[in-house]
Amino acid sequence: MTKKMLTLLLATGIAVIFVATGVYAGTDVPETITMDYNQYTKRTKKPPKSKFVEFSHQKHNVDYKISCGDCHHDKDNKPLNLNVGDQVEKCVSCHTKLAKDKKNKKDIMALENAMHGNCRTCHKEVNKKAGDPKGMKGPAPASCSKCHISLKKK
Numbered sequence: 001m002t003k004k005m006l007t008l009l010l011a012t013g014i015a016v017i018f019v020a021t022g023v024y025a026g027t028d029v030p031e032t033i034t035m036d037y038n039q040y041t042k043r044t045k046k047p048p049k050s051k052f053v054e055f056s057h058q059k060h061n062v063d064y065k066i067s068c069g070d071c072h073h074d075k076d077n078k079p080l081n082l083n084v085g086d087q088v089e090k091c092v093s094c095h096t097k098l099a100k101d102k103k104n105k106k107d108i109m110a111l112e113n114a115m116h117g118n119c120r121t122c123h124k125e126v127n128k129k130a131g132d133p134k135g136m137k138g139p140a141p142a143s144c145s146k147c148h149i150s151l152k153k154k
């Protein structure tokens with residue numbers, strides 16, 4: 001075997017490894033996602049008042065049996081039928097408004113509203129089913145401070 005050929009073989013070998021890890025990273029559905037949207041106006045004030053929300057992504061899917069399409073949808077708000085390994089757009093790529101519009105506070109295209117509309121709406125339903133008529137108390141966090149955990153010592 002010539003030296004040139006060996007180098008070529010090595011290079012392809014490395015390329016294969018890169019592709020393989022690339023595929024692996026893609027198949028990985030994130031286990032926990034730190035909901036780090038540092039561009040938020042309120043977040044940029046220093047020091048921040050609360051921790052980033054730790055979202056147990058995989059647990060929601062596997063343990064709580066929520067399907068991908070209950071949270072991920074397309075540009076027409078149609079549920080996405082995803083498989084592990086599919087490319088997924090971040091919510092912020094469509095829900096681009098990082099501050100609520102004072103004149104249109106409920107605008108779902110504001111990221112904050114999309115987040116609360118997804119997380120909090122479901123959690124309230126979960127708690128209602130668990131017996132709290134207002135849906136605020138129960139297994140799923142619904143009050144502000146349960147998700148936005150204060151950094152200040154109490």
Ligand code: HEC
Pocket residue numbers: 028029030033055057060061066067068069070071072082083084085086087088089090091092
């Ligand atoms: C309970 C809601 C929920 C469920 C169920 C869910 N996801 Fe997600 N997923 C999210 C949220 C929220 C994010 C964070 C997106 C962001 O940072 O904007 C996310 C992020 C992701 C990401 C990373 C995107 C990135 O670029 O960072 C992938 C990949 C993904 N989800 C795939 C899936 C797949 C596949 C399923 C089903 C097996 C699934 N998700 C189920 C809510 C959910």
Ligand code: HEC
Pocket residue numbers: 071072073074075076077089090091092093094095108113114115116117118
């Ligand atoms: C490809 C673009 C796109 C992405 C990515 C996206 N959304 Fe949406 N979302 C939309 C559109 C469009 C609507 C409908 C707006 C309307 O009805 O005016 C919508 C509506 C919503 C609603 C209101 C649902 C309803 O039926 O009332 C919620 C909540 C929401 N999105 C949360 C999320 C979350 C959480 C993520 C990330 C996991 C996400 N969206 C990712 C485009 C997107």
Ligand code: HEC
Pocket residue numbers: 053054055056059060064066070071115118119120122123126139140141
């Ligand atoms: C479709 C329903 C649904 C959606 C959407 C949803 N959750 Fe949940 N969540 C649940 C259920 C069910 C539980 C668990 C209740 C229990 O323990 O039985 C839960 C529990 C939690 C918990 C506490 C336990 C844990 O696993 O960490 C956190 C924190 C949480 N959710 C954050 C979020 C965030 C952040 C979002 C939005 C990005 C979200 N959830 C969206 C249904 C949902």
Ligand code: HEC
Pocket residue numbers: 035036037040041042043052053112115116119120123141142143144145146147148
């Ligand atoms: C189920 C969890 C959950 C609950 C309950 C919840 N939030 Fe959030 N909230 C989030 C997530 C996830 C985001 C987006 C990521 C981030 O910035 O932490 C967010 C974003 C925000 C933002 C924009 C970020 C910023 O700092 O400017 C504000 C403000 C906010 N929430 C206030 C509230 C208030 C007030 C309540 C109670 C009425 C509340 N949230 C209840 C999960 C929750």
